[in-house]
Amino acid sequence: MLKLGKLTDYATVLLAAMAAEPERLHAALELSGRTSVAAPTVAKLLKQLQKGGLVQSTRGAHGGYRLSRAPALVTVADVIRALEGPIAVTDCAVHDGGCAIEVGCAARAPFRLINAAVTQALEAVTLADMAASLNAAPRRPAEVSMTEVPIFFHPAARQVSAHVRRR
Amino acid sequence: MLKLGKLTDYATVLLAAMAAEPERLHAALELSGRTSVAAPTVAKLLKQLQKGGLVQSTRGAHGGYRLSRAPALVTVADVIRALEGPIAVTDCAVHDGGCAIEVGCAARAPFRLINAAVTQALEAVTLADMAASLNAAPRRPAEVSMTEVPIFFHPAARQVSAHVRRR
């Protein structure tokens, strides 16, 4: 399915919730309540995100987590890399060796290009975009039409959901 | 890792090998020899690809498999869909329900856009492209640079590796 792990999905939701109030300190339990993600899972994810440098922690009573960077500077690709390692559609797209085919493999070069394209799509969406779509009036899923997609590819378009938010 | 299954990878290699001689009939064993993929695996994959409508089989002695469509009309996305089902970066990007968060989920709409973008990248590469890169002089991996990627997004550019092939 070319699937992302469920945990990565949750992590994105958590970070989006934090991005709504970037300055505040967010306790793990509080985030669990706000996002409906199970508390132990939230704790586990935040630890990993901290290891990946995406959030900073404050220990002790009234402690919590805070985003390390401004929401606009954190992309979905960053989240995936923090939790699942480098983005690699196939193994051979990233590291050489280990593949029996390797030499004269027709798929290799094209897969590298695909990998780069996928990465670019993931770099195009930031936490700020997600937080914005949280604050906006709820949209019905069907309203996100396929025709809106090419905005990703316009060189100047960084804030994807700015487009989504309108109308 | 956003990984594709290894089997999907192999299937792409097999189809690329067949695309080099689209008219011929290819026996499973012969393809195994040409691609270094284990014979039972080849057989299994071709069966699945047939179920997915990508190849046609001829039974009996001197039988084999043939591509159902011209190589230029088969994309990597087709291969993935035949083996792994619909392309879905997250579950909620495709089917509704089953997600505890669901309502008021900030990540949902953005993930749908990402999913569409990823799909588009996968649709952009065909078996014909791969077969071409097989016939061309072998390129060293490093030569496929990131700067070549945007070709994917140019509206008129369908044959990605036509660009890769040159120089």
Next chain:
DNA sequence: GTAAAGAAGACTAAAGCAGTCCGGTTTGCG
């Protein structure tokens, strides 16, 4: 000093994936 909060890691259960093997059917050819 006590309570609230994060840190760290071990552990279990479940799911998906890769790979193999089997018996069956169709077809070509001597």
Next chain:
DNA sequence: CGCAAACCGGACTGCTTTAGTCTTCTTTAC
């Protein structure tokens, strides 16, 4: 007519990855 080559269809097993939980320890505010 019978054998061999090739595909057909599915069952089955072992492995890896993932999700999720639990426990114990450390830090800090009041």
